[in-house]
Amino acid sequence: EKEVPIAYFGSTIHHTDVGGYGIGAGGRDCFEEGLWIPICKLMKEGQRNEDVWKFILSNVRQPDHMAGDLHAQMASGEVGAQRLLALCENHGMQDIEDLSDEIVQRSEEATRASIKELKAGSYASSALLDLADGSKIDIVCSMKVDTQAGEIIVDYEGTSEASPWGINVVENYTHAYTTFTVRSVLNPDIPNNFGSLKPIKMRAPKGSIVNAVLPQPGTARHVVGMFLPNALLKALAQVKPESSMAEGSGAVWTMQVNGTHEDGTPFITAMFTYAGGVGARESKPGLSACSYPTGVAAVPIEVVEASAPIYFRRKELRQGSGGGGAQTGGLGQTIEFSVDTDNYWELNAVTSRLSDPPQGIFGGDSGASGSFQVNGKSVKTQNRIKLEAGDVIRLDLPGGGGYGES
Structure with missing residues (x-):
């Protein structure tokens, strides 16, 4: 009897590198x-x-x-x-054809039912993201709630054009973060599948930073992708405030170090990431040093130190960085590290929210903005930087915004 495929399995992984520039935002295309x-x-x-x-x-x-x-x-x-x-x-x-069809159908029906419970109308919002070089990105979105059809349409018209840095996002990546954000507010218990995604429509201007075209670079696309919920949650807060939250730190900050050991052999680290504070919610404070929306965990510093001649001098929560309010925003964190080598070494760092802090909501205060320094001096570029023995990297990650008046 001839065998026929009944399903496909897929997996996603961050490889150490895939050639080229490496993990960072400095690639030109x-x-x-x-x-x-x-x-x-x-x-x-x-x-x-x-x-x-x-x-x-x-x-x-x-x-x-x-x-x-x-x-x-x-x-x-x-x-x-x-x-x-x-x-x-x-x-x-x-x-699993019949089983899959049933799950998809029930998921679509449940999603449409959740949308029909909202107040019909159009709701506008925006959020501002700044980068190390001082450039700013405006994420603008409007959300239409159609209670007759049980659909939500999110439109990013007015969002900034594509960036020369490698932080641009392709349409399907924007779609993923958009649908996740909407679903997390509507009914997070509904399975993630074609049925639950179908009632959520999205439009993104071609050539904008949320719908990049060839050959615009996008290795560090997470900077914009993970920031998108900050804008969309403001629109959702207008129809379901009890399930929304204040702005958070946005994307995780990513680091990759490469150089040579004392014997001349090269080393390169896998990407290690650090998160700031999450925005506060109606009934709970924001999570501290936590990645939203991905939930990606940081590589333990012991593992990083074992993989390369890196040593951490400091890693602690950044007290007072969360915005005040009825509920306080989550804390960022402070990290300091150096590389134990007599040779020069290079750092690919991707940071954000260094001047425009995460905003509070419904009267809550803003969280603290971030800081990226080498030997006490602020870094003003997204490019790979060349460093020497004894140089100290300091990261102060942003805190989340507060929810409601104190």
Whole structure:
């Protein structure tokens, strides 16, 4: 009997690098940022497609790390396949078509029902994001609630044009953060699938920072993507204030260090990230040093120190950085680190919210803005920077805005 596929499994991973500029916002176009690999097979009939493997591993800085991570991704797909087949066998199913259709249908109906409970109308909002070089990005959105159709339409007309830095976002990335934000306010218990996403429509001007086109760079797209909810939540707060929240620190700050050991052998770290404070909610204070909306965790400093000659001098919550209010915004954090080397080293750092702090809501105070310094002096660029032995990096991450009047 001929076997037929009943499902596909996918996984996403941050590899150490994919060639090119590396992890950072300094690439001038997408071709400079790394490899663009067309759809192809890593494996064929259970065997490695060696031409593809050689092509990829020849273009990255740490091929052993890349190979291990690719095998881990393939293993995750294999485990998923085994468990799905076991599920089908246990329940006497040949496939999951009927089950999937039912889940999708129920999810769509539940989402539309949640939208119909809102107040119909159009609601406008915006949020301002600043970068290390002083440039500012305005995220503008309008949200239309159609209670007849049970649909929400989010339009980003008026948002800033694409940036020369590698922080631009493609349309599907904007769509993902938009639908997540809307769903988290409406009914977060509804499964994430085609049905729950269908009633949420999105429009983004082509060529804007939220709908980039080739060859605009976007390696550090998380800077804008993770900031988007700050604007959209303000619109949602006008129809469902009890489920919304104040502005938070926005995107995690990402760091990647590379250099050479004393014996001349090179090192490069995987990306390590740090989060500021989350905005306060109606009934709870904001979370401290927590990434919203992704929830991505920081790599423990012991792991970072073991992977490269980096040592951390300080890592603590930034007291007083959360905005005041009926509920206080979450705290940012302060981090200091150096590299134990006699040679020069390089830092790829992506930061934001260094001058315009996270805003409070409904009378709450703003959180503290962030600070990125080398040896006590502010850094004014998004490019990779070259440093020397003994240089000290200090990060003061923003605090979240407060909710309601004190």
